[in-house]
Amino acid sequence: MAGARPPAARVRDLSKVYGKGEAQVRALDGVSLDLAAGEFTAIMGPSGSGKSTLMHCAAGLDAATAGEVYIGDVDITRLKDKALTTLRRDRVGFVFQSFNLIPTLNAEENILLPLAIAGRKADPSWFDLVVETVGLRDRLNHRPNELSGGQQQRVACARALVSKPEIVFADEPTGNLDSTSGAEVLNFLRRSVDDFGQTIVMVTHDPVAAAHTDRVVFLADGVVVDEMREPTAEKILERMKKLDPRLQGA
Template sequence: MSTQVAASTHELRKVYGKGEASVAALDGIDLDIGGGQFTAIMGPSGSGKSTLMHCLAGLDAVTSGHAYIGDTDITRLKEKDLTRLRRDRIGFVFQAFNLIPTLTAEENILLPLAIAGRAADPAWFDLVVDTVGLGDRLRHRPGELSGGQQQRVACARALVSKPSIIFADEPTGNLDSTSGAEVLGFLRRSVDEFDQTIVMVTHDPVAASHTDRVLFLADGRIVDELWQPERESVLERMVALSNGAH
């Protein structure tokens, strides 16, 4: 496990609206995400989970404060440089898979590299495809794959460019428990075997139990954290948060 900080924030604020109608979605977040770790972000609906991920990933502009990928302050980058950073250093996995239906699984996996004009590392591609168990599905289009297989294509796509960090937004939200467990197992392996850094937004205590660390948000602030989480301990914290104990 790396001791480097893969992503961080300093006094991060995100405010929607103006004046009396304004709402602070993030209210002064200070956070370090360790490299080579699997981190979950949890909290009640409206707590700021997805907003935090979007600000960390440079998908959403911050109101004040700073967000960093490694040593790079992404809140200070011009749009062109931010686009390049997202393309070269960040992987994304979304709940809705976001695959292109007319492309095969292999073409979908290689798409970020194709857009960047980079060639795939054949040995790495083979390793990723083997790890997600898609070797016999590369010629299939998304419509010919199950939900779990489609999400594994999305995971492989996120990994193939060897990003510094992967952000996963409810990656098992549309999957049955068996497919969800397969995807979570693959994400866990990519941390343990490839030293990948993953930040996952989830509301599922079972998903969170695959991670190294859970951060709990409430009202735009980090109010608790849990290392080496188990389903029951995560559930207890979530119940406490939903009852207003923070």
């Protein structure tokens, strides 16, 4: 049962405000949410709903205006910059839409980069398992410009997992990929949860991508308005249509 394990991350009364006065925008408005360990969670909502802001605050990439953010049992809103940087490096993995690979490094070097920065060596058996799972064994010596978009994103996924983080945050990881490459990445993320017990939180606008997850959390206007378990693309799309009138014709 998901509820039997403590959450990998949680937010309490989380608010994020940009700007001041009449230009003020309340991107998040008192969000409380548990992100269960060993689960694949999608965060969805219309454009401007606050889904990326929620992920960036939960991951410690952006500072909350008010509220608490926990990774495990650590309230990261109370950490100084250096401690927060160390926590993100050691306990959190990231996958971004734009891959964020270093062009002068080959695939293996990109995968190992977070560990190199931390002065740590990879667990050889874990590295082999991750590389095998993402299907990049024969591409490790290739630089990013010699890889397809899907291969580059799989390198980014492997980089996120190689340090055995407690939680991985993925921001539109299939946003720049064609449907075949996107399916490869999603299948890998799904397998990393099922086979390795990884915890993944993914922001996406794509019902097909979200259908790979265990749970979908819906945001609108900076608040959580619904969630869905055992999601299908059809059920997700129907729910999104109610939140976003622009999808009515979809």
